[in-house]
Amino acid sequence: MKECEWISIAAMDINRVIGSENKLPWNIPKDMIWFNTATKGHILVIGRKTFESMKKIYSENEYYILTRNKNYVSDNVNVKVIHQIEEIPDTGSGGKKVWICGGSEIYKATIAKCKYIYITQIKRSFEGNRYFPEFESNFYPEQVFYEDEEISIKKYIRVTRGI
Numbered sequence: 001m002k003e004c005e006w007i008s009i010a011a012m013d014i015n016r017v018i019g020s021e022n023k024l025p026w027n028i029p030k031d032m033i034w035f036n037t038a039t040k041g042h043i044l045v046i047g048r049k050t051f052e053s054m055k056k057i058y059s060e061n062e063y064y065i066l067t068r069n070k071n072y073v074s075d076n077v078n079v080k081v082i083h084q085i086e087e088i089p090d091t092g093s094g095g096k097k098v099w100i101c102g103g104s105e106i107y108k109a110t111i112a113k114c115k116y117i118y119i120t121q122i123k124r125s126f127e128g129n130r131y132f133p134e135f136e137s138n139f140y141p142e143q144v145f146y147e148d149e150e151i152s153i154k155k156y157i158r159v160t161r162g163i
């Protein structure tokens with residue numbers, strides 16, 4: 001199987017909640033700054049529902065929006081509408097990375113092919129109806145970028161199996 005360089009990036013609470021009523025359940029500006037900084041200038045893969053909840057589109061980024069609706073269009077020049085996971089590029093080019101940015105359906109559909117996961121762990125619980133999938137048995141924490149009493153930000157790498 002051809003190896004992907006996809007990076008999943010998400011914030012979740014202690015019960016793996018990531019969303020509520022098509023919104024983020026929290027307002028944590030330092031995490032939004034982290035997300036925008038990490039993904040700036042790259043390819044961002046996003047589900048149609050999350051895309052429609054976003055307040056801002058950055059002209060530096062290339063957005064790949066997943067929908068099964070063949071009639072879905074966006075007039076934003078930075079947005080490419082795609083209809084299946086196979087249309088996501090395996091790797092970026094020209095220094096661009098491929099960031100999987102949610103939501104829940106998209107994380108679940110791509111996690112088996114991600115090489116890295118960046119998780120902001122929010123150290124409390126929120127009401128919510130969308131979750132980040134289990135990944136810990138296939139990934140190990142490699143680096144802690146940030147930690148305080150409210151959140152931690154960690155990079156995980158896929159465990160490579162083989163002889």
Ligand SMILES: NC(=O)c1ccc[n+]([C@@H]2O[C@H](COP(=O)([O-])OP(=O)(O)OC[C@H]3O[C@@H](n4cnc5c(N)ncnc54)[C@H](OP(=O)(O)O)[C@@H]3O)[C@@H](O)[C@H]2O)c1
Nearest residue numbers: 010011019022023024047049050067068102103104105106
């Ligand atoms: N905490 C975080 O880090 C974070 C990050 C991102 C999002 N979120 C939250 O996650 C929630 C949204 O997640 P969600 O699971 O409801 O929606 P979503 O993953 O954002 O979007 C789901 C939509 O994507 C399309 N889709 C899904 N799988 C597909 C496939 N295999 N091929 C083609 N299209 C596909 C479908 O669009 P159509 O219906 O148009 O066909 C589907 O309805 C929101 O609450 C959002 O705030 C949280």
